[in-house]
Every structure is written in structure tokens, then in C-alpha cells.
Amino acid sequence: GAGVSQSPSNKVTEKGKDVELRCDPISGHTALYWYRQRLGQGLEFLIYFQGNSAPDKSGLPSDRFSAERTGESVSTLTIQRTQQEDSAVYLCASRPRTAWNTEAFFGQGTRLTVV
Amino acid sequence: GDSVTQMEGPVTLSEEAFLTINCTYTATGYPSLFWYVQYPGEGLQLLLKATKADDKGSNKGFEATYRKETTSFHLEKGSVQVSDSAVYFCAPLTQGGSEKLVFGKGTKLTVNP
Numbered sequence: 001g002a003g004v005s006q007s008p009s010n011k012v013t014e015k016g017k018d019v020e021l022r023c024d025p026i027s028g029h030t031a032l033y034w035y036r037q038r039l040g041q042g043l044e045f046l047i048y049f050q051g052n053s054a055p056d057k058s059g060l061p062s063d064r065f066s067a068e069r070t071g072e073s074v075s076t077l078t079i080q081r082t083q084q085e086d087s088a089v090y091l092c093a094s095r096p097r098t099a100w101n102t103e104a105f106f107g108q109g110t111r112l113t114v115v
Numbered sequence: 116g117d118s119v120t121q122m123e124g125p126v127t128l129s130e131e132a133f134l135t136i137n138c139t140y141t142a143t144g145y146p147s148l149f150w151y152v153q154y155p156g157e158g159l160q161l162l163l164k165a166t167k168a169d170d171k172g173s174n175k176g177f178e179a180t181y182r183k184e185t186t187s188f189h190l191e192k193g194s195v196q197v198s199d200s201a202v203y204f205c206a207p208l209t210q211g212g213s214e215k216l217v218f219g220k221g222t223k224l225t226v227n228p
Binding site for chain 1: 124146149151158159160161164166204208214215216217218220221
């Protein structure tokens with residue numbers, strides 16, 4: 001597609017359930033990032049992929065959070081046993097690695113509400 | 116670790132006022148520097164960037180200069196418009212083993228007519 005696509009756009013889940021958030025990066029973009037943005041807050045770095053490996057997963061808040069990436073394509077962020085504090089917009093971004101100074105392109109995000 | 120300190124908001128200005136949003140960073144190596152903007156109801160998009168010392172990024176009347184000696188990348192605009200109302204984020208991109216893109220907390224700008 002033309003841009004970064006995230007699905008679903010909105011997700012309401014009950015506390016304690018597992019959720020999967022999907023990100024389709026721009027074709028050919030080798031780098032992929034996940035961020036969390038709580039209401040009125042900044043972007044909290046979660047994890048960074050280069051290809052299908054994750055050189056930096058230092059931002060994952062707990063072991064309930066995990067992420068995978070298939071090759072240089074789709075990534076899935078999984079949150080197990082969701083808690084109310086997980087409610088936020090989850091943003092995905094991708095960038096080409098042809099040069100170190102290239103910018104990231106963002107998806108529209110998945111708004112997660114844990115009730 | 117890598118971090119960004121961005122001017123606290125919110126900032127409220129009248130149309131045609133001068134804008135400065137301060138940004139300083141700590142980063143490994145020699146980062147590229149970006150300003151992103153998030154307009155109400157929209158996703159994040161790149162506003163401008165600079166990739167080496169003394170470079171000036173510019174777009175839509177906004178400017179920022181890469182100051183290596185002060186590790187700063189302050190955003191400026193000489194005359195803001197109502198349509199500039201948005202949240203602005205400063206972000207260095209580190210080089211090397213981890214190309215981590217870290218964001219500041221964001222500065223919300225409201226421009227009144």
C-alpha cells in the first residue's frame with residue numbers, strides 16, 4: 001500500500017483478555033517501530049525491528065507485551081492479560097534503511113480501550 | 116541512554132506571533148534530527164529534518180538549526196497561523212547498532228485568531 005496501515009483502528013477489550021495489533025509497513029521499509037501514546041501524552045518507545053530481528057526492545061513495559069515481525073513485512077504487537085493502564089493509542093512507523101537520515105512514516109494508530 | 120527534553124506546553128499564541136519551541140537531546144553518536152507534527156485528528160507527519168551540524172531544516176515557514184555544540188534543535192516560525200495549531204514533537208535518530216527514534220513529550224500549540 002501507499003502508507004503504513006494499522007488494524008484494527010479501534011479495539012475495545014475486557015480487562016484480562018489478550019489483544020493483537022497489526023502493522024503493515026510501507027513495502028521495502030526494513031525498519032519498523034512501535035510506540036504507545038496515552039491520552040494527552042507523548043510517544044513512548046516500545047520496540048524497534050530491523051528486518052525480523054529486534055535490536056532494541058527496551059521499551060516494552062512488561063512481559064505481558066511482545067512483538068513479532070515476519071521478514072520485512074507485517075508486525076504484530078501482542079498484549080496479554082490486558083490492564084486498564086494499557087489503554088492508549090498504539091502507533092507503528094516504518095522507515096527505509098537505505099540511509100541513516102531517512103524519516104519514519106507513521107500509521108494512523110490503533111486506539112485500545114480496556115474496560 | 117538517548118533522551119529528548121522538549122519545552123513544556125501548552126503554548127498559546129495570537130496569529131502572527133513569533134514561535135520558538137526548545138528541544139535539546141542526548142544521543143549516542145551523531146544523530147539525525149527531526150521535528151514531527153500531529154494536527155488534530157491526524158497522524159504524525161514529518162515537518163522538517165537536519166542531518167549534520169549547522170544544517171537548517173525548513174518547511175511551511177518553520178525552521179530549525181542543528182546545533183551540535185549545544186545539542187539543540189529549536190523550532191521557530193516568524194509568524195504563526197491558526198492552521199499551525201497542533202502538537203509538535205522533537206526526535207533524534209541515533210546511528211549505529213540501534214537506529215532508535217526517540218520522541219520528546221510533545222508541545223501543544225494553540226494559535227488564536
